[in-house]
Amino acid sequence: MSVADVSLRRAGEVPVERAPRFPRKPKGISGRSIAIIVFLTICAAFFCVPLYIIITTSFKTMEQVREGAIFSLPAPFTLDAWWSAWDTACSGIRCDGLKVGFWNSMAILFPSLILSIALSSVTGYALALWNVRWANTFLFVLFICAFVPFQIIMIPLIILSSGLKVYGTIWGIAIVHAVLAMPFLTLVFRNYYKGIPQEIMSAAMMDSGSFWRVFVEIILPMSGNILIVVLILQITSIWNDFLLGLTFGGLGTQPMSVVLANVVITTTGEAAYNENMAAALLTAIPPLFIYFVLGKFFVQGITAGAIKG
Amino acid sequence: MALRWSRVSPQLALTPALAITLVAFIGAIAWTIFMSFTRSRRFPEYFFDPAEWSRQYERLFKDDGWAIALKNLLVLGVGSFLAIVFGFILAAMIDREKRGEGFFRTIFLYPLAVSLIVTGVAWRWMFNPSFGLQNALHSIGLTWVNFDWLSRADTAMYGIILATVWQGAGFYMALMLSGLKSINSEIWNAARLDGVSFWRLYIEIIIPMMKFTFLTCAILMSLGVVKAYDIVVAMTNGGPGQATWVPAYFTINAYWVKSNLGYASAAAVIMLAITGLIFLPLVLLTAWRERAREARAT
Amino acid sequence: MPRVQFEDIIKTYGRVTVLKNLDLEIDDGEFLVLLGPSGCGKTTLLNLLAGLLDVTAGRITIGERDVTDLDPKDRGLAMVFQSYALYPTKTVRGNLKFGLASQKIDGAEVDRRIAWAARMLQIEPLLDRKPAQLSGGQRQRVAIGRALVKKVGLFLFDEPLSNLDAKLRTEMRLEIKKLHDELKSTIVYVTHDQIEAMTMATKIAVMDGGVIQQFGTPDEIYSRPRNLFVAGFIGSPAMNLRAGKITNGGGTVTAALDGVTLDLGRYGFASQPADGQPIVVGLRPEHFGAPGQALADAAGTFSLPVQYTEKTGGDATGYLKFGDGLIAARIDPEQIGRFRQGDTVDVSFPQGKVHVFDAVSGARL
Numbered sequence: 001m002s003v004a005d006v007s008l009r010r011a012g013e014v015p016v017e018r019a020p021r022f023p024r025k026p027k028g029i030s031g032r033s034i035a036i037i038v039f040l041t042i043c044a045a046f047f048c049v050p051l052y053i054i055i056t057t058s059f060k061t062m063e064q065v066r067e068g069a070i071f072s073l074p075a076p077f078t079l080d081a082w083w084s085a086w087d088t089a090c091s092g093i094r095c096d097g098l099k100v101g102f103w104n105s106m107a108i109l110f111p112s113l114i115l116s117i118a119l120s121s122v123t124g125y126a127l128a129l130w131n132v133r134w135a136n137t138f139l140f141v142l143f144i145c146a147f148v149p150f151q152i153i154m155i156p157l158i159i160l161s162s163g164l165k166v167y168g169t170i171w172g173i174a175i176v177h178a179v180l181a182m183p184f185l186t187l188v189f190r191n192y193y194k195g196i197p198q199e200i201m202s203a204a205m206m207d208s209g210s211f212w213r214v215f216v217e218i219i220l221p222m223s224g225n226i227l228i229v230v231l232i233l234q235i236t237s238i239w240n241d242f243l244l245g246l247t248f249g250g251l252g253t254q255p256m257s258v259v260l261a262n263v264v265i266t267t268t269g270e271a272a273y274n275e276n277m278a279a280a281l282l283t284a285i286p287p288l289f290i291y292f293v294l295g296k297f298f299v300q301g302i303t304a305g306a307i308k309g
Numbered sequence: 310m311a312l313r314w315s316r317v318s319p320q321l322a323l324t325p326a327l328a329i330t331l332v333a334f335i336g337a338i339a340w341t342i343f344m345s346f347t348r349s350r351r352f353p354e355y356f357f358d359p360a361e362w363s364r365q366y367e368r369l370f371k372d373d374g375w376a377i378a379l380k381n382l383l384v385l386g387v388g389s390f391l392a393i394v395f396g397f398i399l400a401a402m403i404d405r406e407k408r409g410e411g412f413f414r415t416i417f418l419y420p421l422a423v424s425l426i427v428t429g430v431a432w433r434w435m436f437n438p439s440f441g442l443q444n445a446l447h448s449i450g451l452t453w454v455n456f457d458w459l460s461r462a463d464t465a466m467y468g469i470i471l472a473t474v475w476q477g478a479g480f481y482m483a484l485m486l487s488g489l490k491s492i493n494s495e496i497w498n499a500a501r502l503d504g505v506s507f508w509r510l511y512i513e514i515i516i517p518m519m520k521f522t523f524l525t526c527a528i529l530m531s532l533g534v535v536k537a538y539d540i541v542v543a544m545t546n547g548g549p550g551q552a553t554w555v556p557a558y559f560t561i562n563a564y565w566v567k568s569n570l571g572y573a574s575a576a577a578v579i580m581l582a583i584t585g586l587i588f589l590p591l592v593l594l595t596a597w598r599e600r601a602r603e604a605r606a607t
Numbered sequence: 608m609p610r611v612q613f614e615d616i617i618k619t620y621g622r623v624t625v626l627k628n629l630d631l632e633i634d635d636g637e638f639l640v641l642l643g644p645s646g647c648g649k650t651t652l653l654n655l656l657a658g659l660l661d662v663t664a665g666r667i668t669i670g671e672r673d674v675t676d677l678d679p680k681d682r683g684l685a686m687v688f689q690s691y692a693l694y695p696t697k698t699v700r701g702n703l704k705f706g707l708a709s710q711k712i713d714g715a716e717v718d719r720r721i722a723w724a725a726r727m728l729q730i731e732p733l734l735d736r737k738p739a740q741l742s743g744g745q746r747q748r749v750a751i752g753r754a755l756v757k758k759v760g761l762f763l764f765d766e767p768l769s770n771l772d773a774k775l776r777t778e779m780r781l782e783i784k785k786l787h788d789e790l791k792s793t794i795v796y797v798t799h800d801q802i803e804a805m806t807m808a809t810k811i812a813v814m815d816g817g818v819i820q821q822f823g824t825p826d827e828i829y830s831r832p833r834n835l836f837v838a839g840f841i842g843s844p845a846m847n848l849r850a851g852k853i854t855n856g857g858g859t860v861t862a863a864l865d866g867v868t869l870d871l872g873r874y875g876f877a878s879q880p881a882d883g884q885p886i887v888v889g890l891r892p893e894h895f896g897a898p899g900q901a902l903a904d905a906a907g908t909f910s911l912p913v914q915y916t917e918k919t920g921g922d923a924t925g926y927l928k929f930g931d932g933l934i935a936a937r938i939d940p941e942q943i944g945r946f947r948q949g950d951t952v953d954v955s956f957p958q959g960k961v962h963v964f965d966a967v968s969g970a971r972l
């Protein structure tokens with residue numbers, strides 16, 4: 001048989017290379033394709049115009065902004081607006097720029113990331129892979145909680161966090177982020193862990209049987225992909241959050257987006273549009289950076305929101 | 310009897326989540342509902358007067374601001390539907406012409422990475438009548454263009470809708486694109502062989518095949534519209550006057566500005582009810598989808 | 608009814624050439640099966656004919672028409688897809704009707720055709736159901752019906768039975784064959800299943816690596832495989848292929864393999880083989896004589912130990928140890944019970960059934 005296999009492999013009749021008798025010109029791009037690409041390009045322009053305008057405006061001087069040519073390129077090109085947005089822009093009565101907000105957002109980001117991912121991954125794991133009798137009921141409740149408008153729980157949460165002496169602190173905001181993200185993230189983790197083959201769980205149960213050891217040694221190493229997706233989802237949503245920061249942030253502990261809104265909205269006299277645009281860009285850079293570097297995971301993260309049965 | 314840790318550990322691990330659900334969600338919702346039936350103003354009052362249980366709601370529905378907020382909710386909902394339609398068109402185009410798929414997808418989706426506050430700030434600047442788009446268009450001779458939408462009560466909502474569509478269309482595009490890609494490629498081939506026209510193919514075959522995707526988009530969109538707050542703050546801060554108030558804005562305003570806890574609670578309860586109305590089809594949709602999948606499996 | 612002609616077809620995807628200078632002519636009314644292992648380019652060839660893909664070079668004619676540049680809908684053919692590709696949002700009737708969408712046919716004629724196809728395929732009771740409410744076999748019939756109503760002379764099938772279970776597959780095989788007999792249309796049918804090919808085809812084109820290895824009637828393909836690939840691919844259990852050497856001395860040609868000498872005196876060599884030429888000899892398991900029984904025109908007799916035996920209902924195969932490999936021989940299932948592992952059996956092989964291939968080129972000698 002081995003002989004036959006060897007011979008079979010070279011058994012195919014290979015024709016000698018020769019010029020085709022009926023050559024065809026490579027087909028040019030069709031009219032319909034051109035129409036579609038033109039349409040998509042126009043749409044892409046629509047999506048890019050705002051970005052172009054905030055970028056160019058942020059590098060202009062106020063004199064140039066006042067000329068009213070919004071599409072013109074910056075001349076002279078200046079970083080002044082960026083510096084003042086970062087360092088001296090006024091929000092309300094304070095004039096120390098976005099830097100305070102930036103560091104606040106950073107300080108909120110890390111604890112709430114750790115809290116929310118730890119809490120929801122363990123919960124999702126317990127619900128997906130361990131026999132908890134009321135798991136389905138709980139999941140349904142979480143499903144509903146994930147879509148509840150914030151306003152319906154806002155006031156009790158304010159009262160509760162005041163009672164716990166965390167209202168108006170960085171920690172308060174971080175904890176509220178973790179709490180509010182818990183239902184949705186738990187569902188995401190649960191759906192992911194549900195996809196782990198039952199055999200792996202059975203084998204792990206026989207070998208160890210300990211809830212935490214199975215989680216740390218078997219499940220967590222298998223969660224790389226979903227952890228990145230959730231991480232990106234959480235970083236962008238915490239960074240971009242406005243409402244929680246506004247509600248639970250005190251003076252000096254507000255995250256960047258709240259400071260940005262204050263800078264832009266509460267201006268007295270003529271607005272410094274170049275500074276506003278620089279401030280907006282400063283706020284948008286971290287999530288945009290993540291988007292352009294880790295786009296694939298970002299898309300997975302946002303479409304994870306489109307409930308999978 | 311020995312304690313079976315394999316039974317207890319998972320339940321133990323679930324207690325924080327359970328506690329949060331009971332306190333921060335169920336308890337908090339119940340508390341807010343209760344507050345909406347009291348006369349609480351700056352601070353919670355736990356006295357419930359059965360004769361006057363509905364006074365906050367009666368006030369609410371006499372309030373012009375609330376009427377505007379509800380009307381705007383509807384306007385925003387209808388307007389945001391454009392984002393779904395637009396998203397579908399983009400997805401269909403990208404799917405037909407595979408060239409440049411990655412490039413276009415990246416561009417259509419990037420607004421989603423940007424916060425609504427930034428989006429609002431950017432569009433607010435473009436709507437600026439003296440230095441923004443309007444001025445640029447006037448200066449090239451298109452003097453009939455009126456782009457000063459945000460400062461007029463009757464057009465301000467359209468400005469918000471435009472920014473919302475700009476921000477959200479990419480999301481629906483992504484969902485629609487994955488829906489389109491899940492359609493069996495032989496269907497497209499069969500249609501080509503049958504010589505089915507472009508319009509008939511999409512209207513009679515493709516769109517009906519994607520009804521789940523459309524419904525999911527519509528429901529997610531509606532839930533998002535009920536929550537709309539940031540974009541309004543960033544673009545108009547509710548103005549001019551009360552022209553761009555929405556329920557989310559109204560509720561927060563009632564608590565922080567009017568300092569009326571009971572009133573804000575009543576508004577929040579209505580928001581919850583609206584969410585429930587949207588949510589019901591979502592639950593049914595999930596069940597329906599499950600059934601359809603089972604039917605296909607057999 | 609049309610004749611189909613492929614002339615010097617080349618198809619490349621990027622830098623990969625999938626079809627290489629392929630020529631093929633299908634006569635009017637033929638049932639042609641494109642047979643080959645997965646990935647050999649069968650679907651590509653079919654899609655080129657349908658117009659779903661564009662050729663890189665070459666010409667395709669249907670009847671007298673050069674269709675190379677025509678749209679699929681203008682080529683006057685119908686196709687049945689592997690996954691059926693029924694429109695899930697339309698009823699069976701809607702599916703049949705939709706297939707006629709581009710043709711200007713009046714309503715009465717459409718109804719007549721649907722009734723005709725439905726009767727032919729016995730799907731009349733299903734006309735108002737949606738595809739999701741049909742079983743696999745029923746969907747298959749509807750897919751065929753959608754092709755039938757077009758009343759074209761050329762039907763294309765791409766592995767239409769591969770999603771059905773074994774029993775239904777046999778049924779549908781007969782049914783498609785019957786349709787061909789009734790309609791007298793030309794059919795091009797793609798499959799990787801040699802049973803389907805052997806039972807249905809009037810002509811088979813065996814493909815491998817984007818090249819047609821042999822084109823002929825099922826009988827020709829079976830009894831005179833043109834090269835080693837076809838020899839090894841057709842037949843189940845597969846043909847025994849053993850390397851050996853030609854001995855050509857004094858007018859008698861023999862083949863020596865692993866100690867056995869086969870008399871090739873009456874083999875129809877195309878040209879006289881050279882002495883010592885390396886060859887591969889092909890022996891079909893089903894052509895061995897009964898164990899212990901000497902054939903009159905035997906080319907040679909093998910005396911080999913049994914390694915194991917295999918019984919499949921009405922048939923049985925003995926695997927005999929030969930050199931460093933095995934040789935399969937069909938054995939009467941009534942008798943096979945007698946053989947134990949290690950027993951030595953004598954089987955002889957008839958001269959007229961030997962196949963000889965050049966070991967270097969793989970071509971039949």
Ligand SMILES: Nc1ncnc2c1ncn2[C@@H]1O[C@H](COP(=O)(O)OP(=O)(O)O)[C@@H](O)[C@H]1O
Binds near residue numbers: 625644649650652
């Ligand atoms: N769109 C494509 N791009 C690149 N390679 C392709 C494409 N379609 C098919 N191929 C390659 O062409 C070869 C032949 O494919 P196909 O005709 O589908 O084979 P078959 O139908 O015989 O199984 C395969 O090796 C396959 O990988």
Ligand SMILES: [Mg+2]
Binds near residue numbers: 649650766
């Ligand atoms: Mg194929």
